[in-house]
Amino acid sequence: MFMSSSTDWQVDVLEFAQKCIYCGYCSLCPTYKELKWETYHPRGILEQIKLYFTEGTKEEVKLDTSKSLFEAIFACTMCKMCENICLADIPLLKIWEQIRQESFKKGRWNPSMLSLYNKVKDTYNIYGLPSEDRLTWAKMSGLVMTRRTKKKAPLAYFIGCQAAYSGKMGQVAPSVVKILRKTKTNFTILGTDEWCCGSPVFLAGGYSVGKSFAKHNLDELKKLGVKRLVTACSGCYRTFKIVYPRVLGDSWDIEVLHISELANELIKAGKLKLKHKFKEKITFKDPCELVRHCELIEAPRDVINSIPNVRFEELPSNRNEALCCGGGGLLKLNDSELVGKVNSKLISEIEYSEADIVANGCPTCLDTIMTGVKNKGLDVEVIDIAELILRAMGDK
């Protein structure tokens, strides 16, 4: 069985940095656009990598460079716009992750990141809350999950920390569960044995802890004979789709679906019927982790367009060009003001679209968009796509 080590997943950052042709296309980086110094420009970060990693660089210079390099790397939302537009095909995201790891190794994380890291490590969730509370969302919504918890089934619903613990996301998990129940889909959940997918740990550069999370989740899923995994969280989705295969190798053989993909499949099979008509105009904000990281573009649109007589309008920047909400890459922990600035561009697009409902497939986006919409005083409802699907099924 192939299992990767941390070195297997590493790339030669210096070699790639030297491949930059300096066209500057990566200036579309949403945080560089706000911060404006070229030290935050992805091209500028590559220049700093050259300074930092070139053999023979004086320690003093290295130290100087590391200050601005690490600062820049944690100002990144990992939205992947830079990598998608890069003319030299440089795997920028891998590089950014590696620089975060380097900063961890050098003990240069900021205290709030370190605190998150420790919370996840100790309590297996990002909030530092007890594992026993993982099913509070079910209790709050009056759902009894005992018959579904840790039962053998081909499909598992992975709830994710935000949907499980955060009051703001309270409707996400109940919506997914109701969709699955109404479509008579056989599924299981890991209950209190679900651990954070590890996304924030990997994003922070903590490779070995992240790997132990991946192994735990895989073992638990295997015990239940799970072949397919559905999630409504784009961060979990990306981690399962991209990070787990890298970390676990061939042993990770579980098919991963976003709720929009599963819903689409159920619609096509005639098991899910969207019959409720919406008067409201609907738009969809592509989460970066779905669209640019995992190329999941059409499924949410197909689902929305299956709603009878739907008034669906794309945001001006959509699909691969979708704007970042500002909340990714753990930026919230590093610079919440910057999150707001990045987010305001997206909110302007939402306002321009004149949509009444913004559907989304990511708890982080949901949270930042809700805040942005509230701050701007817009009369827009922000909901997860699972909730939209459930409403379209006729559930009040």
Next chain:
Amino acid sequence: MTLKKKARSRFVRFLGKQLREDRTTLQIYSRDMADLPSLVSIFFQNIPDGVILASSVKDIQTIYSVANETKTPITQRAAGTAGLGGSITYKKGLVIDTKGFEQHYLVNPLDQTVVVSPSYVFSDLQRKLKLEGFSLCSYPSSYHSATIGGWIAHGGHGIGSAQYGGVLEQIVEIEVVLPTGHLVKYTERDHISLFVGSHGTLGTITEVTLRVKFDIPLKHQGCTFDSPKELIQGLEEIVRIFPYSVWFLNPEHVALFNETFGYNLPIRYVAIISKEVNFEEEELEFSRLFNNAVRNAGGQILDRRYTEDIWQFRFKSFSMLKQCKDFVVSEVILPIEASDKYIRKLVSKFKGNIHLEGEVISPTHYALMMYLLYDEKLSSLKKTLLNLKLFNLTIGSKKVKGTPYSTGLWFSGYYGKIYGKDELRRYKEFKKSVDPKNISNPGKVLSPKLRFLPIVSLKFAVRLASRLIL
């Protein structure tokens, strides 16, 4: 020359947080698109003393005031995507990052103009315009990164120039802070033209009113030619049908295009022609005229399935550079007429190893990018030699009345060649009147003196070196 104590304290006092002097920042701001070999950099001092992120007219005025008082050279830098050294310092001083400029945008639908800050990146501006049914008339293929201000100061052409002209033709009004600190607005062509290609030597652009057009759909056609002669004949015929854009590649570049983007284009000279088409009859007429033009020149029509998506690669041609370990690039503006000999010369000189990419920029001229690509990382010496070789070819295109694309640092001293002697005279007079201390981007446009041999100009030294070495 590092910032004098007095100068530094004045800049810190007035611009405090907007000034950075740390080693890393200075290093990052010490280069532009052309990463020149270290050998070349002994001739100039490209590591600035500091970088200021300017955000307003007031900032620029303050900067000029302190710079004049303390004789501190300043060098404007926008996206740093030009490769002629315009945005890097020649004799240290301060880099003024103009991308920090507060952005504003106002379309005037009746006049078909848009007022914008110079820091706008073309793709951002175009996205906004398209939402209102408008489009830029012409823009550089560095669309995703270059800024309005940088393009004007660099002096350029681009996609759409065949129909709508170069950067000068796009400008209705320009607002500039002169090195004297005065804020002025110019609307007369004579004044505006001074700032096009001025590389910030006459002042800092702070606002621009650009011409825009209705967002008319483009239709694309493609054709191929066997030889430079046929290609040039083809271009002469094609410009008569008033295309929006004509873009072509030589066979070596076509082969690389195929390899990079997974196409199977014929390995010949390939040209993609685009035209604005309002309705079906116009499209049919375009096809008819295009077919005739290509037939007259002895070319062949390219399968239409290719042409629509090849257009999408207009902004990605630098992507082909990833196929090689190192490269050297130069660009020259050539008259269409009789330039086939020049192309033939280039091809024979580099034994077919030269990659060429052209864009028609007017009914009579085109811009030709010349790439030399290498499978190994070049030594500093070799890269210097190749740069000089390409330099020589760019300058040596004068038999066909070719000119360098712009001046910047590398082609400083060629302003008269590019814009004419009268313009050079006007430029010099204006420069003298607004910047007597030569603090606004010194070393650019007019050739500077070598710092260790101040009786020799950079232009002379580079020309001599390129001749001697070759």
